[in-house]
Ligand SMILES: Nc1ncnc2c1ncn2[C@@H]1O[C@H](COP(=O)(O)OP(=O)(O)OP(=O)(O)O)[C@@H](O)[C@H]1O
């Protein structure tokens with residue numbers, strides 16, 4: 001671990017992997033949140049912990065990387081003793097194993113995918129005042145559209161699922177991937193937005209007498225409820241009004257339960273064993289977003305484990321006559337003296353400049369930011385779609401150094 005200075009790139013997340021109960025990967029779209037979550041899961045298992053990774057997307061590639069046929073709402077165990085991983089000849093110590101001999105002991109890796117509808121349905125079941133009402137809500141077309149379209153629902157359901165998994169008491173370490181939202185901050189806002197939606201003015205307007213007869217629809221539109229406009233686009237005319245009226249009548253009495261649950265989720269995230277792993281790629285926009293996110297965590301009393309700078313270019317050695325250029329020259333045996341060498345030198349310069357610029361951008365973006373640690377994860381050659389790639393990232397996260 002570093003001493004709080006983000007200028008020092010060689011840090012690691014070993015303590016968090018060994019001690020945290022919840023790790024949430026968050027960051028801008030496409031920076032590597034899902035990959036980092038999976039790699040943290042592998043590191044957790046190798047550290048001897050019973051670990052579950054809750055992914056949001058993209059299920060198929062991650063499932064393949066973990067040797068699973070598919071991922072769904074049920075946790076499925078990843079075979080860490082199978083041939084795929086044995087072939088890698090992994091050194092347990094490199095992956096953060098707490099066992100002095102380097103062999104992982106008792107650790108398990110499980111993975112699952114968030115199923116929003118199932119999670120929302122269970123939430124309705126839990127809070128509905130009667131079974132009839134729960135059934136009526138679940139069958140309601142407005143509910144079905146709303147439950148998958150309301151902005152922030154996915155983020156909220158990820159948190160709700162996290163809470164359920166936490167309650168089950170089955171897991172040492174829960175790793176939560178976050179959805180590819182426009183802004184990572186949406187994730188933090190989700191519980192509050194959900195409760196204010198549920199207890200909000202909009203509902204009161206909708207529940208006024210006359211709603212079912214159609215008199216309220218102008219007010220709904222007037223309230224600027226874009227989610228409702230989306231619903232309105234899918235369920236039309238009187239059907240919409242009837243379903244809306246029924247939906248909100250059945251929802252009566254459930255708001256307090258929802259609100260309480262949202263508060264519990266926030267409390268769980270505020271515990272010192274719940275930590276956010278901020279992921280950014282080494283370009284200014286995702287770095288800026290990471291900066292905002294860290295500020296928000298602090299404001300909300302939430303804990304950052306550290307920042308992962310993912311897909312950073314490895315630094316190029318200074319000496320242009322070194323091994324790197326030899327390799328390029330070897331690839332061009334027929335044109336040793338000519339343009340190939342000049343081209344190779346230019347290419348090397350470009351790559352070196354890019355690697356240096358990325359480090360300057362990271363340093364500039366994180367200037368003055370206090371975060372427990374920073375880990376640089378190098379750009380791997382090709383996508384991460386097998387356990388070997390995940391293992392390389394896992395070991396970097398655990399030790400600060402790529403294997
Ligand atoms: N260190 C790395 N080296 C090379 N490729 C990487 C690395 N990390 C992630 N990738 C690749 O980058 C792509 C995006 O990664 P990933 O899906 O994890 O991002 P994400 O932040 O979850 O995206 P989204 O916001 O869409 O959910 C994937 O194809 C993944 O294999």
Ligand SMILES: [Mg+2]
Nearest residue numbers: 033034057058
């Ligand atoms: Mg993702």
